[in-house]
Amino acid sequence: MRGKGKATSFDIAYRAGVSQPTVSRALRGSPTVNEQTRQRILQIAHELNYKVDKNASNLRNQQSGTLALLFFEDPTQDDSLINPFFLSMLGSLTRACAVQGYDLLISFQQLSSNWHVEYEDSKKADGLILLGYGDYLEYVSRLELLVEQGTHFVRWGVVLPGQPGVTIGCDNFQGGRDMTRHLLEQGRGNIAFIGHASEHYPEFLERYKGYSESLRNAGVPVQPGLQIDAFTTERAGYDAVNALIERGISFDALFCASDLIAIGAMRALVDRGVRVPQDVAVAGFDDIPIASFTNPSLTTVQQDTKAAATFLVESLLALIQDEPVQSHTIPAKLMIRQSTRST
Amino acid sequence: MRGKGKATSFDIAYRAGVSQPTVSRALRGSPTVNEQTRQRILQIAHELNYKVDKNASNLRNQQSGTLALLFFEDPTQDDSLINPFFLSMLGSLTRACAVQGYDLLISFQQLSSNWHVEYEDSKKADGLILLGYGDYLEYVSRLELLVEQGTHFVRWGVVLPGQPGVTIGCDNFQGGRDMTRHLLEQGRGNIAFIGHASEHYPEFLERYKGYSESLRNAGVPVQPGLQIDAFTTERAGYDAVNALIERGISFDALFCASDLIAIGAMRALVDRGVRVPQDVAVAGFDDIPIASFTNPSLTTVQQDTKAAATFLVESLLALIQDEPVQSHTIPAKLMIRQSTRST
DNA sequence: CTGAAAGCGCTTACAG
DNA sequence: CTGAAAGCGCTTACAG
Structure with a gap:
């Protein structure tokens, strides 16, 4: 049925005994085509396994789909x-x-x-x-x-x-605010924020602002020392927690700007014998699929x-x-x- | 510089005082174009922020790139x-x-x-x-x-x-064989295989065959009861381990057909108070990025x-x-x- | 080294 | 309801 090249609308037109434009109209569902003619054309198109050449139609239509x-x-x-x-x-x-x-x-x-x-x-x-x-x-x-x-x-x-x-x-501010409020409600008073908090990374910054607002609302001072930069990788989370600990900062919760950071952070805590969540609560952001399968399962903000x-x-x-x-x-x-x- | 539509090769030809085919040749690096002419054309193309229309060139070339x-x-x-x-x-x-x-x-x-x-x-x-x-x-x-x-x-x-x-x-057979040998070398004698082992899922089947061969080579009998079906999700790994335990099968190692299964499996063990790797060793397959950040970090086969x-x-x-x-x-x-x- | 011509396969006014 | 014509923007023999 198929020759060397693929079938074109001309092939169909020839077999259907109509002009090529009629084939085009029939295929595109134009209401002006006679129903019988359309059926015949569709039938033949199917038999020839015809597909509209996108390059041609896109060129003609000046778009790409x-x-x-x-x-x-x-x-x-x-x-x-x-x-x-x-x-x-x-x-x-x-x-x-x-x-x-x-x-x-x-x-x-x-x-x-x-x-x-x-x-x-x-x-x-x-x-x-x-x-x-x-x-x-x-x-x-x-x-x-x-x-x-x-x-x-x-x-x-x-x-x-x-x-x-x-x-x-996503409403990063609201997510940050809600998570921090949740941590406060769980009795955590020293919540560190792990992630960049600058205008270079507005998503993280918004999460940080939400975090700050919840602290302020609860009358808890926002301590700059409790924030530490991290990109969104496990490695960065791991390193950040170690840096925080080495700085001698004490904390009972980590709000991580992403789940990957949180996973790295949990790992760093475990490596130092810190128990999660007994000693330190850890929260992330994103709700990546793995979040419910970490150990312990990760509290996070779903986008x-x-x-x-x-x-x-x-x-x-x-x-x-x-x-x-x-x-x-x-x-x-x-x-x-x-x-x-x-x- | 740019009118309503994007610049075409005709616009460039007009400005360069050459024909449109020459523009096409110059842009495509044809050696037959005079070097000065080419430079002039390239310059104008750049000024007009010209890009070849892929729909047109693909249509002409009968390919898509x-x-x-x-x-x-x-x-x-x-x-x-x-x-x-x-x-x-x-x-x-x-x-x-x-x-x-x-x-x-x-x-x-x-x-x-x-x-x-x-x-x-x-x-x-x-x-x-x-x-x-x-x-x-x-x-x-x-x-x-x-x-x-x-x-x-x-x-x-x-x-x-x-x-x-x-x-x-990837050489799934070799991966399965090497991993199982490793587990045996670590003194594990009861290695369960978590994952499908049928021709419907050839990758898993190959891993299972490699597992079986290593067991046989070590004189350890291959027990069908130690294999349990699982798709490649955390959930499936979690459920499979629970099913294995409920069947009353005892094991000191789990070779999981994928990292996701392994992560779910580790989770199931931890939830039951089984220690990894002290009580049960767990291995995966794939080496997904998270594998080095699970707790404990996951032994696996890298593809x-x-x-x-x-x-x-x-x-x-x-x-x-x-x-x-x-x-x-x-x-x-x-x-x-x-x-x-x-x- | 360069131009005039043809054509890739389609869609859409335009005419009937 | 349908056909003849034009044209989307390019590339490549072909001729010079």
Whole structure:
């Protein structure tokens, strides 16, 4: 049935005894095609295992039916260190795209590369989804450039006033606040915060601000010495806890800015014979799949990746259709497990 | 500088005072273009922020410059349960594609869908990379169909004789054998195997066969009661250990067919007050990033995802160029950590 | 070294 | 309801 090349709409037209444009119309569900004719065409298309050539239709339509996910990371990061949270996002995004009939092109970018000019221009994608970690202050200027260029994009991050483009994010502040309140309720008075708390990492900063607010509300002083920088890796969490202990800071709870940090932190505690949660409660952020299977299971803040992906994709498609789109914050949800049980 | 639409090669030709084909040649590095002319064209292209329209060039070239990663899974799987091992593979694949100048289109497929006919036909991808888990016997017939159709594809899995298509896989047998020998050397005599051991899941089966061989070599009888089915999730590992204990089977080591299973298994042991590794040694397979941060750190078998991705992509590109390609097995590497320390 | 021409496979006004 | 025509932006023989 199939010759050397794949069947084209001309092949179908020939067999159906109609013109090629009629085939195109029938296949695209145009209401102007006679129902019998359409049925015949669909039948033949099926027999020939015909698929519309996307390159041709996209060229003609000046679009691609594809969204590009640009996952960017610091150059220092290793492939295998990708935060499982982003994997969940990736899975959810792929599904959200499929629901809308779009393909997802994925590209891992170093922050150093010029990802911000590559994609839409080459017409491979109708819009960009930006996801990842790295120094916000370094890439915010690129966001401005994207806006200037008229590139369609959405990003996952913290919604800030005056920010270029559309951002979808979880309510990091609320998550940080709720978690800290929970720790206080469990009778913990010396809560350390492990993670960066600067404008370079706005998500972590928001979590820290939520933490600070809850402390203040409870009349507990916010001690700068209880905060220690860490990137979102197990290694960083491990090292941070050791550094904290070596500084001679005493604490009875660790609020870690991510689950990976928390897992590394728990490990450091255990290695020093500190019991979790009896001696020190540990909490994370993200609710990665492994969080309920650590030992003890990890109390954390859930970011709803399914909702996030749906918002990201729908917002991007709206942008592509020149509809007005607002940044949006998704509520965070406390997941209380064993690692913060009362003493 | 830029009007309503993006710049095309005609815009550049106009400004450079040459014909459009010359622009195309200059941009593609044809040696027949005058060097001065080329420089002028490159300069103008840069000024106009020109990018070749991939839809047009792909249509003309009858190719896409894109590889599609079809990640398939059982319908029961949840987005968030994707094995971190596949994330590592994904990261490595993306990089391997980038090295070759290809984009990677990613698609999550249910085993039930007809992923095997969608991609190459619609010219969105020049070839397919198949990755995932699920019942091998269910999809092997689809592989045959792919071969029949002349679809270019490679898959990650177990290399078996007479198998359709090209397969790249890790040496699961060797990994299983080495790990079991290690456990025996640590003085463990009652090693349970947690994971499916049937032809439906060839990777697990190979690991089980390696396990069996090491036992036999050591004169230890292979007891069917010491094997218990489990999919590759923490939950399955957790449940399997409980089932094993409730069956009244005694064991002093668990060789888990994946790290996720091992993590769930360790959790189940701890919940019952069994000490790891003092009472029971636990080993996994995959060496996912978290393996070195579990408590105790997890002894496991490393699959080299960077090598795997390189083989997969290079093999696929060779297939696309109609070069002969062989299936290939990559050595597995023992990673000994705390969870299997001698008692 | 360069240009005029053809064509990749589709979609959509336009005409009937 | 359907067809003839144009054109999306490129690449590559072919001719000079």
